[in-house]
Every structure is written in C-alpha cells, then in structure tokens.
Amino acid sequence: MDLSTRYLGLALPNPLVAAASPLSRTVDGVRRLAEAGVGAVVPYSLFEEQLLREAERNAALTEHGSHSYAESLSYFPAQAISDRGPRRYLSLLERAAQAVPVPVIGSLNGVTPGGWAGYARSMQDAGAAAIELNIYYLPGDPHISGRDVEQRHLDVLAWVKDAVTVPVAVKVSPQFSSIGEMALRLHGAGADGLVLFNRFLQPDIDCETRTVVADIPLSTAADSRLPLTWISLLRGRIGAQLAASSGVEDATDVIKYLLAGADVVQSASALLRHGPEYAAVLLDGVRQWMRRKEYRSVDEFRGMLAVPPGADGTGCERGDYVGALREADNRAYGIL
Template sequence: MDMSTRYLGLTLKNPLVVSASPLALDIGNVRKLEDCGAAAIVLPSIFQEDIENEIDEMERLIAEGNSEAFSYFPAHMSENVGPKNYLDLIRKAREAVDIPVIGSLNGTSRTGWIDYAKQMEEAGASAIELNVYFLATDLALSGADVEARYVEILTGVKKAVSIPVSMKLSPYFSSLGHMVKTLDQAGADGFVLFNRFYQPDIDLDELSLVRDLKLSHKGEIRLPLLWIAALAGNIKGSIAASTGVQTAVEVVKYLFVGADVVMTTSALMRHGVGYMKTLHDGLVADLKSREVEKLSDIRGRMSRGAVKDVAAFDRVNYIRILRSGAYNA
C-alpha cells in the first residue's frame, strides 16, 4: 500500500504530520515521533513578540554604547536578529531526523517576520507555516483591513524565502472560501485548517482572567471537514487538516473530504508522543480494510464537488436535522 502524499511540494511517506506544540522542543521527542510514523513535524511557533523584544534589546545596547554587553552578539547582527535558540532547534531537528521539519512563525503584522523567515530558511527549515494569530477586537478595523493584513504578511514572506510557505487560518472570516482563494492566488503553498484561538475565561472568585489550554476533542472536526470538503479541488495549494484528531477515524474522515495531510497535537499531548504509532497503525488498518492501494483512491471522494447530495453540506442539512429530531441534547 502506497501511503505517500504531497504537501507544500514536499513528498511525505504518509499523511500524518505533527502540528506545532512544545513537544518538539525536545529532540528526543522529535526522533521518537519519526520512529512512530510521523511524516513531518511542525516546530513550536516562534512569536513575533519574542523577535521584537530581542531586537529592542539589541538596539538599546547599541544606543547605550554598552560594548561589553554588545560583544555577546555575533559580528553580523543584522543577519542574526531574533531568538537564537529557535534557529538552533531547527538545525538540531534537521540533523536528528530525515523527515521534513517545518518552522512556525506566530504574529499579527509584517514587522519582524521577513528577516526572521530568511534566517529560518538558512537554518534548514523545509517550509514555513505562518500562524497569523490576529483577533480583530479593534472595532474600527474593517473586514477588508483584516484580510489585507494576511495578504501583506504572506507576500512579504514569499518574496523573502524560496522554501514553501503555508498559512494557518482561523474560520473567522465573513467569506472564508474567498479569503483562501485570495491567499492561494497570492502564492500560498498550502493552508492549515483551522487555527484554534485560546480565549480567556473568568475566575469569579478572584475576578481575574484565566488563561489555560483546552485541548481539542473529536467533536471539533466538523467545521474543518465542511470547509476542506468545499475547498478540495478548487485551490492550487495543499490542504492540511487540523483540530479534533484523536484517533485514526478522524484522519480517515479528513482524507475522504480532500485533505492532503492531517495534523495533530492534542492527541499526542494527552497520550504521549508514542501515540503517533497508534494513529499510524490505525490508519494502516483502516486503509487495508477498505482495500486501498494508494491514498488517491479515497482522497476527496467525500468532498463537496464529489458527492451527489451537495445540499448535505449546506443549509438544507440544518433544516433536515431539526425536522428529523436527529440531534444530541
């Protein structure tokens, strides 16, 4: 059985990709994930704030003429701005494994991204994932302004590097399909659907904001399923499914609607990096039971363009569910 797939122009041995998380900070974990079947790994995101803070610190030292502190920076500082540990992580990960290692940039504006993207490419990243973590809470900001920011970031990074660039998107656009098409035409090599924004809760006893991490669950698969099904076959870029992957069942569903690869982090954080083997073996078993010879035999068979009942993806589905009573309380 041929489980190979193409993602961002890269040939992967199977569709299982580790999405960005702290797990990949440990090179031992990176090696084990490869051994357990991962076909590629997205390193944890480096944040725009981290890059800017280090730039600010360097500029402060220069302004103060602090020659002793300044001596700790490399001779060609303009070529090495940004948190060095992340660049070292890219190098070490590339040396440790044979599978592609994808760097991740997390930010809200073009500032600081372009030079750092170049350094990530030089450090050996196989591709770059742009995680534009931007909530438009400024009430004066229009939808067009928000969308323009995404395009500006993408085009700036694409001009700076020669490796593939993907966009990790949230579903919070008034016309998500149009936004993806716009970014596709602007040169995005792929899309990760979807990013999960971590909104705060409130502690009523302390009257303080609670910032905690809620891992995804399989019930969250439905929104990405719908949009991947709608986009499959209609864009040039690759499609990575993300969110809600807990078992091989979710992986297979994502492949059926047209995903090129399927990403997971929550399952690995719940069960440990060795759980990648469980996902891999479960995927192999499912495909064998279906007598699948290659992934293209099932990929996209349940996409919006492939099914006869297109209305099942749209509003009529909502109406039918309500009238039939086929819903969970």
C-alpha cells in the first residue's frame, strides 16, 4: 500500500500529520509521534504574545543599560533572551528536526501584523520544513467590519511570507461569511496550504461559582462535518493544498477526509486520548480499508467525493441539505 503524500511541497510517507498539541512539547514527544508513523509533526505553537514580551524585555534592558555604558547595546539583548519561551521553541525545532526522519512544521500563533512575524525566519533557520500560521482572531468589537477581519489575515500572512522562503500554511477560522472567497484571497496572497479549521475557545459558565470556565474540549467525530463540507467544495477550485483538522477519532475519519479531497489529515485529540502510538492504529486502519477496496495508493481515491470543480457548489450543498432533512423526517416518522 502506497500512502506517500505531498504536502506544501514536502514528501511525506503518509497523509497523517500530528497537529500542534502538548504531545510535541519535547523532542521525545516528537520522536514518539514519528516512531508511531506520522507523516509530519507540528510542534506546539509559539504565540505572538511570547514574542512581544521578549521584545519588550529586550527594549527595557537595552534602555536601562544604555545609561550605564556603551557596551550595553550588545550585552543586554542577549540577556533579554532569558524569556525561555521563544528560545526553548527554537531549540525544540532544531533538535526535533535532527532527531526524526519526517518534516517538522513550525507553528506560529498570532493575530496582528508586526515585527513578531519575522520570527518565522528564526523557525526556518532552526530547521522547520514549513510554517503553519495559526491566526486566532475573534473580533469582539461589533464595529469591526468583516472586510477588516479578512484584511488582517492577509496582512499577517504577508509579514510571514516576507520573512521566509519555506512554504506557509494558514490555519483559518470557519466563521468567514464567504469561506471560498477567503480561501482564494489567502492563496493569492501566498498561502501554500490551508488548514481547515481553527477551533475557537468557547467558554462555559459554572452556575455554582458564577464564573466563566475557560476550556477547550477534545474534538469528536461530529466535529469533522464542517471541514469535510468545505474540503469537498474547495478541492480542485483553489491552488492551495488542503489539510483537514478536527474530528479524527478513528481510521474511518481519516478516510472520509481523504475521499473529500484533503491532502493531509491532522490529528491531535485522538492522539491525546490514546497516546502517540495510536497513530499506527489509524494508519493500519487506512491500509486495511485500502486493501478491502483494492486501492494501491492514496492518490487513487483522494478527492473521489469532492464536488467537481465545474459543478454548482451552492446547488450541491443545498441539495445535500434538503436531502438530509428529508431523510431525517423519514426516520423520525417512518415514512417510506
């Protein structure tokens, strides 16, 4: 069975990618994921806020030292790197890239255009084979227009693209009013791939303590429906490659994404639930299914159930919607 895949110009042994999660916070964690068979690893994200704190500390120490002696201009910036978040991340990337035979994709999480995005170059220099740009932006101000939100994404992408030569994938939200148009604009602005979709923090409320509870529950198979829909609609309509994210619990979910047209399938929740070694179980399940269906390679069935590029995507989706409602009615009332 040939599971080999190309994603972001990278040659992967298979389409299963370990998404950013606590499992990849250490070199040992990255090594365990690679040994379990994943095609690539995305280490946990480095956040814009961490980089801004480092820059602020750098500036403060430099300013303080400049009143003491001229050599401070070269001395204090090095001391400022004592903020171990960014420094530790680069070390992880460098050591992980040397320790595993599969690509390691750096993850940068940010929301505002600015110099922090230049840190993507440091990731590239540390050995990242590509950059996954996770733009986590939930506009809480009702005066912010939808077009302004879209432009912010394009601006952040532009900063990162200017900093690196490796491929860049953008992990996007499903909340755009026109996801298809935004996908086209992101690709036009230089995105080599799109990861569908980001999961926003949705706080809960504890009635007894009357407090907001910040929690990000692990995804379930039901969470795959929205990414499945958009991957099947975008396959063949945009030049960027497509990575599926959320809702992978077993091999069936991986297969569904591939049939819809995903180039790769990311998993975090299933690997967190069952351990890194569960990647081997997922891949074995894909191979068994391929054997039963007599497929020799993933490319033979990838995108088989995608909406054809020349078809009316809106009409297809509307037809599926009406058909699903009719089927639900039939099941509920026993109508044949």
